[in-house]
Amino acid sequence: MHIFKFGGASVKDAEGVKNVLQIIEQHKGEPLLVIISAMGKTTNRLEELLNAFFYRQETHHQLFDEIKHFHFQIMDSLFEDKNHPVFDDVLNTFVEIDWIIEEDPQDPYDYLYDQIVSIGEMVSTKIVSAYLQYRGLNAQWIDVRNYIHTDNTYRDAKVDWVKTEAAIQKDIPSIMQNAIPVTQGFIGGTSENFTTTLGREGSDYTAAIFAACLNAAGLTIWKDVPGILNADPKWFSSTELIPELSYLDAIELSYYGANVIHPKTIKPLENKEITLYVRSFIDANGQGTRIHKTTESLSVPSFIFKVNQAMVSILPKDFSFIVEDNLSHIFKVFHKHKVKINMMHNSAVNFSVSVDYDEKQVSKLVEELQQDFSVSHLADLELVTIRYYNQQTIDRVLIDKEVLLEVKDSYTCQMLIRNKTS
Ligand SMILES: Nc1ncnc2c1ncn2[C@@H]1O[C@H](COP(=O)(O)OP(=O)(O)O)[C@@H](O)[C@H]1O
Numbered sequence: 001m002h003i004f005k006f007g008g009a010s011v012k013d014a015e016g017v018k019n020v021l022q023i024i025e026q027h028k029g030e031p032l033l034v035i036i037s038a039m040g041k042t043t044n045r046l047e048e049l050l051n052a053f054f055y056r057q058e059t060h061h062q063l064f065d066e067i068k069h070f071h072f073q074i075m076d077s078l079f080e081d082k083n084h085p086v087f088d089d090v091l092n093t094f095v096e097i098d099w100i101i102e103e104d105p106q107d108p109y110d111y112l113y114d115q116i117v118s119i120g121e122m123v124s125t126k127i128v129s130a131y132l133q134y135r136g137l138n139a140q141w142i143d144v145r146n147y148i149h150t151d152n153t154y155r156d157a158k159v160d161w162v163k164t165e166a167a168i169q170k171d172i173p174s175i176m177q178n179a180i181p182v183t184q185g186f187i188g189g190t191s192e193n194f195t196t197t198l199g200r201e202g203s204d205y206t207a208a209i210f211a212a213c214l215n216a217a218g219l220t221i222w223k224d225v226p227g228i229l230n231a232d233p234k235w236f237s238s239t240e241l242i243p244e245l246s247y248l249d250a251i252e253l254s255y256y257g258a259n260v261i262h263p264k265t266i267k268p269l270e271n272k273e274i275t276l277y278v279r280s281f282i283d284a285n286g287q288g289t290r291i292h293k294t295t296e297s298l299s300v301p302s303f304i305f306k307v308n309q310a311m312v313s314i315l316p317k318d319f320s321f322i323v324e325d326n327l328s329h330i331f332k333v334f335h336k337h338k339v340k341i342n343m344m345h346n347s348a349v350n351f352s353v354s355v356d357y358d359e360k361q362v363s364k365l366v367e368e369l370q371q372d373f374s375v376s377h378l379a380d381l382e383l384v385t386i387r388y389y390n391q392q393t394i395d396r397v398l399i400d401k402e403v404l405l406e407v408k409d410s411y412t413c414q415m416l417i418r419n420k421t422s
Pocket residue numbers: 006007008009010037201222223224225227228229230231232233234258259260261
């Protein structure tokens with residue numbers, strides 16, 4: 001039994017969906033379960049829609065029309081039969097957003113986020129599943145909210161593993177005897193039947209949950225890159241494919257922000273010793289990366305870049321030291337405002353961190369911290385992490401840059417940097 005996960009990039013247009021069909025057809029001899037994300041950049045578009053609605057910018061109806069048009073265009077190219085039931089099915093799914101936006105927002109932002117943004121995965125799976133059936137595969141659309149059971153921490157829901165495993169084991173193996181279940185990544189359901197999401201880019205995590213609960217032989221995540229590379233090709237012109245990786249190195253790389261895999265994905269697989277393959281949907285016969293149990297460490301230094309960082313520096317007002325009670329208060333405030341710390345550094349009287357710069361979120365955080373501390377922040381920075389660094393690799397990333405913060409251990413070097421002002 002094997003799990004396939006196809007992300008937004010693989011189903012960004014009709015050609016992508018046809019390619020997914022071809023890949024599945026090559027593997028249909030073995031029991032397969034397929035997890036799919038929202039098409040292309042739909043999650044970003046739905047976030048824009050929500051923001052326009054929630055902050056009453058009046059552009060949400062237009063954004064909604066564009067999102068619907070994007071999906072209907074894809075369906076038009078896939079289904080010659082214009083009376084195919086998928087057209088109505090998708091339209092009815094979008095109606096859930098109509099119901100929410102027909103009145104002014106009453107519910108909290110995070111709750112609305114999950115109800116609106118999850119529709120991206122609901123419609124993509126309906127389209128792909130219907131297309132696989134249309135082309136003769138015995139695909140079966142599954143509502144993942146009946147299987148991934150979570151608490152009600154909207155936008156960052158925690159999985160109830162006991163309930164989830166029981167639900168998956170009860171139904172899915174028998175469905176897989178005859179059909180290929182096609183289901184949504186990224187989303188879950190609460191015990192009151194509300195939709196939740198597992199955090200941005202959480203579909204890889206969903207795939208790992210299914211793999212672990214089903215004791216799958218393997219999980220393959222299909223990407224637009226040849227596998228895991230030693231740097232993001234968007235930032236580095238010459239990269240190397242890493243053919244094999246230990247679970248530990250994979251966790252470390254994703255933890256530091258190599259956003260090719262969601263950081264929560266690896267642990268459930270490691271626990272069950274399930275091999276993870278990261279392969280290219282563009283070159284489906286390429287070697288890819290195999291992540292498995294091995295004591296070999298990463299063969300080449302790896303680089304992880306995070307742009308749009310802000311450094312937040314916190315000093316006690318009375319120049320008391322940065323000690324446990326101050327730190328615990330500071331961490332609580334970060335947690336409350338959902339600001340994730342990407343790097344931290346502390347001295348006796350100063351605690352500095354690097355965070356993703358979301359202007360609204362960071363201003364609220366700074367405002368609250370300023371009640372007890374002297375706080376400053378500086379935006380437009382980059383965070384670079386080098387796993388298995390040496391001086392040569394450090395010099396390479398510091399050309400025309402100055403370092404504001406630096407943290408090193410034996411394997412990993414993190415530097416918060418900005419362009420040198422000449
Ligand atoms: N170390 C890395 N190796 C390969 N790709 C990386 C790495 N770090 C970041 N990436 C980026 O991850 C992208 C694929 O992930 P993502 O866009 O989330 O795919 P999907 O939408 O299919 O889930 C690649 O296009 C690449 O730019």
